[in-house]
Amino acid sequence: MKDRRKLIGNIMSLFTLQGANYILPLITLPYLVRVLGPERLGLIAFSQAFIQYFVVITDYGFNLSATRDISKNKNKKEAINEITSAVIVIKSSFCIIGIIAILLITTFIESFHKNQTLYIVVYMTVIGSTAFPLWLFQGLQRMKQITILTIIARIITTASIFIFIRDKNDYIYAAFIQSSTMMIAAIPAWFLILKENNHAIIIPKFKAIREQLKYGWHIFISTSAINIYTNSNIFVLGLTTSPDLVAYYSVANKIIGAILGLFQPIITGLYPHVSTLTTQSKSLAKSFTKKISPYFLLFGATLSVITYLFSPSIINIVAGNKYYSSIDILKALSPLPLLIAIGLMYGALTMLPFGMEKPFSRITIMGAIIDISSIYPLTHYYAANGAAIANVLTEVFISTAMIIYISKQHKKRRIL
Known part of the structure; x- marks a missing residue:
């Protein structure tokens, strides 16, 4: 009963955290789309999509792999210090390499050079993601304090x-403010974790670093593939179309992202719990996921229906009548909540806790290949709507592939 209360408390804290991450930026979106205009908003969206690749590299799947590792060692202080220090070294190294790469790209590639300042400013997102120890708090299942810090940082920005x-000439400042949230929250977060939880940063052994790279590898490949088919659509639109079209797609994408964000606190709270259950009894973990599955899928289906039916009203409230083109894009994206619910249920809450990282990676890589193969012809013929269609088709494949794989494992009795 105590564990259940703690689990529910962590999920509620994560809901609050996710609300801050998505709802507060949505409050500023109606203001920004009107003040900056489609062209400047499109430039920011493109730069954020580009920099997101570096975020994925520095995260390296640690929000899942390190969370799982820490949750399994949550009563072993020395082990947690070793894991934490190894993750920090890896993330910091990737962040520094990324800074060098950004400087080289924006200096020597002309299409990027003209907006060099914008890309460098948005790289603050990578620095903040590197510094923010969300994976550590998740593993320790102590989310209330970091939730408060994140909300304060979001309110400030x-x-x-x-x-x-x-006015529209302030778009660089707008990008800087949006990119600095996690950095603002990271400093007091580390103060809390080092002082209150009596943990310390040490010089990690090379073995510990190698182990964290190994543990996170398949999840990194998976998250990289996921990033390709969720993030590259904006990136490809920016390369092949105008900033205005990028802005129309970006508005719809931010709205659907906020809706999909409702799943994140549930998954983030449940994932370490399910991982812990699998170490105790696989049948117990299976029973738990089976029990919550219908509610999870019903939640996704409800969100999809609401998104489709109220797309015109949502776009009009958030962006105004100048972004009428975003309505069809949002309708095209509306199946995603249901598809994502299926993918998370079978992927993050089944395949990963049960040690099926390799097939999980293969499925998401295939999804990325499908997206890359379809995005160019679809955007050529259908512009921004084509990008949305490519996204949905990819999620259909991934959800279906996971269902088929898990069904086969049940028949072979490999999930007990």
Whole structure:
């Protein structure tokens, strides 16, 4: 009963955290789309999509792999210190390499050079992601404090948008403010974890670093593949179309992202719990996931129906009548909540906790290949709507492939 209360408390904290991450930026979106205009908003969206590749590299799947590792060693202080220090070394190294890469790309490639300042400013997102120890708090299942810190940081950046952004020429400042949230939250977060939990940063052994790279590898490949088919659509639109079309797609994508964000606190709270259950009894873990599955899928289906039916009203409220083109894009993206619910249920809450990282990686890599293969012809013929169609088709494949794989494992009795 105590564990259940703690689990529910962590999920509620994560819901609050996710709400801050998605709802507060949505508060500023109506203001930004009107002040900056489609062209400047499109430039910011393209730069954020580009920099997101570096975020994925520095994260290296640690939000799942390190979370799982820490949750399994949560009563072993020395082990947690070793894991934490190894993860910090890896993430910091990748972040520094990324800075060098950004400077080289924006200096020597002309199409990137003209907006070099924007890309460098948005790289603050990578630095913040590197510094923010979400994976550590998740593994320790102590989310309340970091939730408060994140909300405070989001409130600061949200208020700053309204205070400092006055016209379309302030788009660099807008990008900087949006990219600095995690950095603002990271400093007090580390103070809390080092002081209150009596943990320390040490010089990790090479073996510990190698183990974390090994543990996170398949999840890294998976998250990289996922990033390709979720993030590359904006990136490809930016390369092949105008900033205006990128802005129309970006508005719809941010809205669907906020809706999909409702799943994240549930998954983040349940994942370490299911991982712990698998170490105790695989049949117990299976029973738990089977029990929650219908509610999870019903939640996804409900969100999809609501998104489709109310797309015109949502776009009009968030972006205004100048973004009428975003309505069809949002409708095209509306199946995603149900598809993502299926993928998370069979993937993050079944395949990964049960040690099926390799098939999980193969499925997501195939999904990325499908997206890359379809995105160019679809955007050529259908522009921004084509990007949305490519996204949905990819998720259909991934969800179906996971269902088929898990069904086969049940028949072979490999999931007890």
